[in-house]
Amino acid sequence: MKRRTVLGGMAAAAAGTLATPLRAAGDPLKVGFVYVGPIGDLGWTHEHDQGRLAVEAHYGDKVETFYQENVPEGADAERVLTQMCLSGAGLIFTTSFGYMDATLNVARKFPNVKFEHATGYKTAPNVATYSARFYEGRAVIGTIAGRMTKTNKVGYIASYPIPEVIRGINSAYIHARKVNPDVEFVVVWVYTWFDPAKEGDAAQALIDQGCDVVMQHTDSTAPQAVAKEAGNVMTFGQASDMSAYAPWPRVTSIIDNWAPYYIRRVGEVMDGTWQPAQTWEGIAEGMVKIGPMSERLPAEVRAEAEALIEAMRKKEYHPFTGPLNKQDGSPWLAEGEVADDGTLLGMNFYVEGLKGSIPS
Incomplete structure (x- = not known):
């Protein structure tokens, strides 16, 4: 090698x-x-x-x-x-x-x-x-956040206003609201994928506003460190397990499992079968995984999250299933209707209930 x-x-x-x-x-x-x-x-x-x-x-x-x-x-x-x-x-x-x-x-x-x-x-x-399909993982951590927040304020550190990030915010909020109708999301845009100083400052700003749960769509562990220092703030690992911060503040994580895909595509180049495909895989295919859940989560919360994971693994549930409206109250998905991939891939709107606007 x-x-x-x-x-x-x-x-x-x-x-x-x-x-x-x-x-x-x-x-x-x-x-x-x-x-x-x-x-x-x-x-x-x-x-x-x-x-x-x-x-x-x-x-x-x-x-x-x-x-x-x-x-x-x-x-x-x-x-x-x-x-x-x-x-x-x-x-x-x-x-x-x-x-x-x-x-x-x-x-x-x-x-x-x-x-x-x-x-x-x-x-x-x-x-x-x-x-x-990172939004599947966001559905899981949104459910946990909605159950666990005591202040009903969940902070979200967002990187760039692209469809991938907007999908994640929407999915997390939809599922937090399902289990806690009083939940509020506070979104901070940092315009970076990796900048520990900015990410740490964003986490502190959210905590100062009363958020006792902080999510991130950025890459460093700085938000974990800030939350650990605060002591009473819960976080989730992003992209990898971030288990150095378990069992608290990190209570579980969204893990991007690229290895099987990389092995498969390298093999296809070697054997001459590679094609310019568009691949979008999730929990069912193993590209999205949920990390070990902390014992600090109540058993009933862990069970609810596991049931949601299993439903997505079996493709019995889609995180964007109606009825859902857009932020302005206009209808988007009817009862039982599932969002199509084209809409999700180009998502440029918040769902109803989210406050604030998406930067242009």
């Missing part, structure tokens, strides 16, 4: 599409990973890197993986991707929504390289997309 963490120098480029070193028979498949944060964030990037390590463990010397961490979304990503291609990558995973256009731009220049873009929606002959 081979692994490199630092990218080599760029090769000369031909006009039009750029030349990529060809893999000789018997050579390992070079697989690159582009990360928006550090692999030690114990959140989003950490879990993607666990998937990379699983690829190495599964395929051994048949693969050579390499990665670049802390890559900003934008022009820097395009430079990193180009360098990876010129270094001989046959498959590249770009693991943040903001890499979408950079991925498409570089893919056009390197038609022989396969690209996989996480949480995006644009494809090409050599670009696939993949994402997890």
Whole structure:
């Protein structure tokens, strides 16, 4: 097994599409990973890197993986991707929504390289997309939050106002409100995926406003640390287990399980069956997992959460099932109606009961 963490120098480029070193028979498949944060964030990037390590463990010397961490979304990503291609990558995973256009731009220049873009929606002959139905996990933690809050105020640290994040807020709120009609959500937008200082400040601001439960759609453990210091504030692990903060304040977690998908797609490149698919999997497929639940949760709350997980595992329940209205009171889903994937993928509205507006 081979692994490199630092990218080599760029090769000369031909006009039009750029030349990529060809893999000789018997050579390992070079697989690159582009990360928006550090692999030690114990959140989003950490879990993607666990998937990379699983690829190495599964395929051994048949693969050579390499990665670049802390890559900003934008022009820097395009430079990193180009360098990876010129270094001989046959498959590249770009693991943040903001890499979408950079991925498409570089893919056009390197038609022989396969690209996989996480949480995006644009494809090409050599670009696939993949994402997890994180909103299923939000339904579970929303249920727990609604049952456990004593102040009826739940704080939510949101990253960017994109459909993925809006879906999560809506799902968590819908399920908190189902078990506690008096619950209120306070949303703070931090405009970052990973910035411990901003995340910690946001958590403190929510606690200062009376929130005794804090959720996050950001990647660091800073909110966990702030909540632990507060002592009476409950949190949930985001993207990975964050078990260092269990059994309190972290009472369970939403875990993004990328390893099976990465292993499968690497294998398809190797055997020539790879296609530019759009994959969106959840609890039923194992891409979304719920971490161990703290004994500090009452037995009846754990049982209610487990029943919800099991219903989604069996695909007997969908978190966006009517009757549901939009924030302005206009009808969205009728009794028993389930939201279609197209609407969810483009979700740009709050459901009824949420306060505040979505930033433009």
